[in-house]
Amino acid sequence: MLYLLAAVGAITVGVLLWRAFGVQAASVSSRQGGTIAPDDDPEFLRRLDEHRKRGDAGDDPKS
Template sequence: MIYLLALVGLVTVTVLFWKAFGPVSHASGQPRVTGPDDDPEFLWRLNRQARKSGDTPEPGPVDPPQ
């Protein structure tokens, strides 16, 4: 029984040391890449270009409900 507890303790210590000092995972080491549809600056430029070319009308007042 004592050998089983020692084995569990050794595995636990090994895993903790691996997490603390092991290789860095790719998820935390690299910045998150956002697509153009998530980029507010891209959407702002796209909206500005559409308004200049006349593709979309200017936002106007909303009709009140009847």
Template sequence: MTYLLALIAIVAVAVLCWKAFGPEKPHPSSTRRPVLGPDDDPEFLWRLGKQHRDDSGDL
């Protein structure tokens, strides 16, 4: 019985050490760009305006 309790304590300490000093996961908010709709994306609007100017100049 003492060996079982010692084993549980060792496993618990190992898990706590892994959580404290193990490899860190990147935060999802820092690695990904927020999702924007096309009407909120400045690059999309710029390309759309450029395309519109190019199309209207061909008349």
């Protein structure tokens, strides 16, 4: 039983050390350029807000 607990403890310590000092996954912020979704594009959101404040109907055929 003692060997089982020691093995579980050693595996736990090994996994924690691997997660702390192992190869880090690429972060999303490192992505330069590329396509940005409209809801993540600050310029698009600014223009949309200005459009909404002016009360423009846009492409809505009902107005």
